[in-house]
Amino acid sequence: MATDVTVLARRRPITVARRFYSYVLTGPRRDWVVFALLFAVAAALVSLMFVYPGRFPPVTIAPLILVAGLYLPNRHLVALFVFVAIGLSLVVPRLSLSASTKAVMLTAYSLLMLMMLVVSASRVRVGSVGFHGEDLLVELRDRLARAARIPALPLGWTAESAVLSAHGEGFSGDFMVVEATHGGRHLEVALVDVSGKGREAGTRSLLLSGALGALLGSLAPSAFLNAANSYLVRQGWEEGFATAVHLDINLDTGDYTIGNAGHPAPVRYSNGTGTWQVLESGRGPVLGIMQGVSFPRSSGTLAMGDALMLYSDGIIESRRHDLTEGTDRMLGAASEAMYRRGSVVDAVVSQARSGEADDRAVFSIARR
Structure with missing residues (x-):
């Protein structure tokens, strides 16, 4: 049997420092070494x-805690905090x-040690050391943002989005x-509203966005929401439902299809009439309830000159106003933006009925 000498030549020699690091500074031994120090x-x-x-006041031990x-x-x-408390x-x-x-x-020192015990318990649940837990959350947040990035579109098309x-x-x-x-001839967009708000829904958003990102382009548009629903049902989350709207648009012809799973109805702008129309047809149940x-x-x-807009319920819903009023307010802001040739997304988000009290998402695509 022939041996690939080039692979063997690239192996790094096992030095004393590397042996020491792998034996002492990794795994459970690392915890004992840090504890001892x-x-x-x-x-x-x-x-x-x-x-x-007088020369060494108790404040000098705070950084160690x-x-x-x-x-x-x-x-x-x-064990360390018991020793420090006795000292x-x-x-x-x-x-x-x-x-x-x-x-x-x-x-004050007792409260500081209690607070760090709580921080440690949270960190152990994540499985991180030091500040790596915060780095992990930042990476997850950035991954959600990258999934929503709009690719370069052919000449004659403009699109914009916002998630707040x-x-x-x-x-x-x-x-x-x-x-x-x-091959770049179609654009598919899935706008999803997971149950919950902010950090409560952050982990579910991340998990679901990865799954839906893998489905886009892998299935026929007509099968996308069915697959998303099956995936969500299998997760068995206690608050596992979500609403979603899926758009598939042919950038060569302008033909589009829209599937809706319990989500607010998309709206279409007609350049001929200069008005927005609510697309109420094609609505199904929310995702994650039943197979x-x-x-x-x-x-x-x-x-x-026409345009399409997808949005979440945070744009039109609020506790003190009905849904019709919120929809009219959104369409008024979008119409003014189209008339002034400004940003439809910025205008709609700035007039959102929920304000800062709810998550808001908008996607708009126009053919110029």
């Missing part, structure tokens, strides 16, 4: 504060401070998945 530092600080209470909360697992963290109970009485000040100081979360949070229950299909349901599709053609 932090415990040694804590013992040194407590000793210095006890011997030199923060670092331990970020890098130690709970069992090691509790502070011995050091603080030696300070030349009033009794009330000493009590406040011990209370409730109260400016990092995650939104509304998301979009956009994909150029059929075996059907999702009829409506169809049409965009002529020169």
Whole structure:
């Protein structure tokens, strides 16, 4: 049997440093090493504060408490904090401070250690160390944004979109998945509203956006919502329902089909009449409730100057106003934007009935 010498030549030599790193600084051994180092530092600080209470005040141990909360697992963290608490109970009485000040100081350190225990428990659930949990959330949020990025369109087409979360949070229950299909001749868009708002729906949005992104272009448009519904039903989420609208548009001819799963009806702008029309036909049930349901599709053609707009319920719904008023308000803003040749998406979002209280998403495509 022949051996590929080039592969063997590219292998890195196993140095002493690499052996030390792989044996000591990975896995459970790393936790023990970090715990031992932090415990040694804590013992040194407590000793210095006890011997030199004026030169080494108790505040010098606060950074160690923060670092331990970020890098130690709970069992090691509790042991370290018990030692620190005993040390502070011995050091603080030696300070030349009033009794009330000493009590406040011990209370503050107790609350700090309790807070870091809560942070540690949350970090262990994610499985991250240090600040990597925040990096992971940022990467997930950016992945949602990339899925909604509109590809380059042929000459004569313009499209824009916006997704805003409730109260400016990092995650939104509304998301979009956009994909150029059929060699760039078609554009498919799925605008989805997952149950919940903000961070509560963020993880569900991420999981569902990945699945729907894989379906776009892989199935016939007529089968897209059926597959999405089957996937969502299989997840078995307690609040596993979602509304969605799916658009498939032929960029050569302007022909389009739309499937709707319990979502607010899309609207179409006619350049001939200068008005927006609500497309009520082709509506099916929400996603994730039951298997075996059907999702009829409506169809049409965009002529020169026409436009289509998809949006979420946060654009037209509010607790103090009915749905008709919110729809009229949205269409008025969109009509004015078309007349002024401005951004339809910006105009609609700025006039959203829910304001900051709900997630908002809008997609608009026009043929110029």
